[in-house]
Amino acid sequence: MRIMWLSNSPWTPSGYGQQSKMWLERFRDSGHEMACTNFYGLEGGVINMNGITCYPKFRHIYGNDISVAHSLNFKADFLLSLMDVWVMNPEEYPIDFRWVPWYPIDHEHMPGIIRQKLAQAWKRIAMSKFGVEETHRAGLECMYVPHGVETSVFKPGDKAEARQRLGLPQDKWIVGTVAMNKGNPSRKNFTEMMEAFAAFHAVHKDTIYLVHAERGEGTQDMVNLPELASFFGLQPNVDVLFPDPYFQILGFSPEHMASVYQALDVHMLVGAGEGFGIPTLEAQACGCPVIVGDWTAMGELCFAGHKIDKKDAHRTYSPLAEMIFRPEPRAVEIALHDEFKHPSSGERAARMAKEEYDADFVFENNWKPALAEIQKGIEEREL
Numbered sequence: 001m002r003i004m005w006l007s008n009s010p011w012t013p014s015g016y017g018q019q020s021k022m023w024l025e026r027f028r029d030s031g032h033e034m035a036c037t038n039f040y041g042l043e044g045g046v047i048n049m050n051g052i053t054c055y056p057k058f059r060h061i062y063g064n065d066i067s068v069a070h071s072l073n074f075k076a077d078f079l080l081s082l083m084d085v086w087v088m089n090p091e092e093y094p095i096d097f098r099w100v101p102w103y104p105i106d107h108e109h110m111p112g113i114i115r116q117k118l119a120q121a122w123k124r125i126a127m128s129k130f131g132v133e134e135t136h137r138a139g140l141e142c143m144y145v146p147h148g149v150e151t152s153v154f155k156p157g158d159k160a161e162a163r164q165r166l167g168l169p170q171d172k173w174i175v176g177t178v179a180m181n182k183g184n185p186s187r188k189n190f191t192e193m194m195e196a197f198a199a200f201h202a203v204h205k206d207t208i209y210l211v212h213a214e215r216g217e218g219t220q221d222m223v224n225l226p227e228l229a230s231f232f233g234l235q236p237n238v239d240v241l242f243p244d245p246y247f248q249i250l251g252f253s254p255e256h257m258a259s260v261y262q263a264l265d266v267h268m269l270v271g272a273g274e275g276f277g278i279p280t281l282e283a284q285a286c287g288c289p290v291i292v293g294d295w296t297a298m299g300e301l302c303f304a305g306h307k308i309d310k311k312d313a314h315r316t317y318s319p320l321a322e323m324i325f326r327p328e329p330r331a332v333e334i335a336l337h338d339e340f341k342h343p344s345s346g347e348r349a350a351r352m353a354k355e356e357y358d359a360d361f362v363f364e365n366n367w368k369p370a371l372a373e374i375q376k377g378i379e380e381r382e383l
Helices: 015-029 067-074 112-118 129-137 159-166 190-203 225-231 245-250 254-263 278-285 329-341 346-357 359-382
Strands: 002-008 033-040 047-049 052-055 078-082 099-103 173-178 207-212 266-269 290-293 305-308 313-317 323-327
Touching: 002 015, 002 067, 015 033, 015 052, 015 078, 015 278, 015 359, 033 067, 052 067, 067 078, 099 112, 159 254, 173 190, 173 254, 173 278, 190 207, 190 225, 190 266, 190 323, 190 329, 207 254, 254 278, 266 278, 266 329, 278 290, 278 346, 290 329, 305 329, 323 329, 346 359
Parallel strands: 002 033, 002 078, 033 052, 078 099, 173 207, 173 266, 266 290, 290 305
Antiparallel strands: 047 052, 313 323
16 A cells, blocks of 8 residues: 555654654565655655655644645555654545544543544544544444554563663663653643652662653743752752753664663653653563553553552543543652662563563554555455
8 A cells, every 4th residue: 555654754753753663664674665644753855764755844833724625645545643642633634534543542531532533434443442432432433453562672681781881870770751741731740750769868868860851941842840859859960860962852772772771770751641652661571560541541551560549540531531640659659669679570571561562563463464454444445
């Protein structure tokens, strides 16, 4: 088939960019003609990336003003989007235009605006089991394809060697969070996690918190993380560490990020709501247990570690008119103490991550059947 992909560019250092590269290349190698409309990461001209035609954005931040035109120019059989569907405008698509969203659901239930958009899709692909349940609950049909992880890169490694590569101390118990610092208040619940770590650190002084995110200084669009750490009595760059801000902008290599996960004792990401949770998966693929919230898609990705019960969080009404969650910091602190005293099995985490979410496994067992169903629908429609 001829497929137009709509998402971050495959060279963008983001979760969507990483997944774009992973699947565009595999689709191409399996015989499909691939193109990508890059609503982030490319402006001003078309480039060819190893046989994949990469189209630029135009004026709209999410490509709404150009994605259909690019699809028609490429003569695509369908448009496959990897992004939040509530920012899209399928009501303006031409009649018989085939739109197939691969979408997250990151609220307690599917928000009405998302159901409204998804109802206009030709076919649908949910990226989590939770998303499948919510889609069916909303009276819609969908397929299931999860995100994948390159387990040839994200795999267990020697903790001491990883810390040496990164310049991290060997004698500390290290908590880590890999997350996007976007929005204030944060959808990643940086405040609750920082408060929980501060209380945990007051008991266990030989601990540090590695927050692999933009520091957020000098802007109102992110949480000022060093300021937040100081507010809770933690010393930035001593008790709480951050990555090099320059390379945080350019993006770190997958190999570097694997070293980060290998260096941690636990990865903590108790978000307000996750449509999937790529860092949670990557961490466990590297043998690092996790602390997550037991709501939205997070619970299904916890193979080793701790899930914060929904009763230990309070619901918050979001701008999408549905509920997200803020955990009680004390509950997160208790999970940190439990993991410190009784470490979870990193071996089990890595095994479970590889068995169900390895990229090659997902391609063979999820993507190929989904693409076959799409192709069958195209052929039946053209008879």
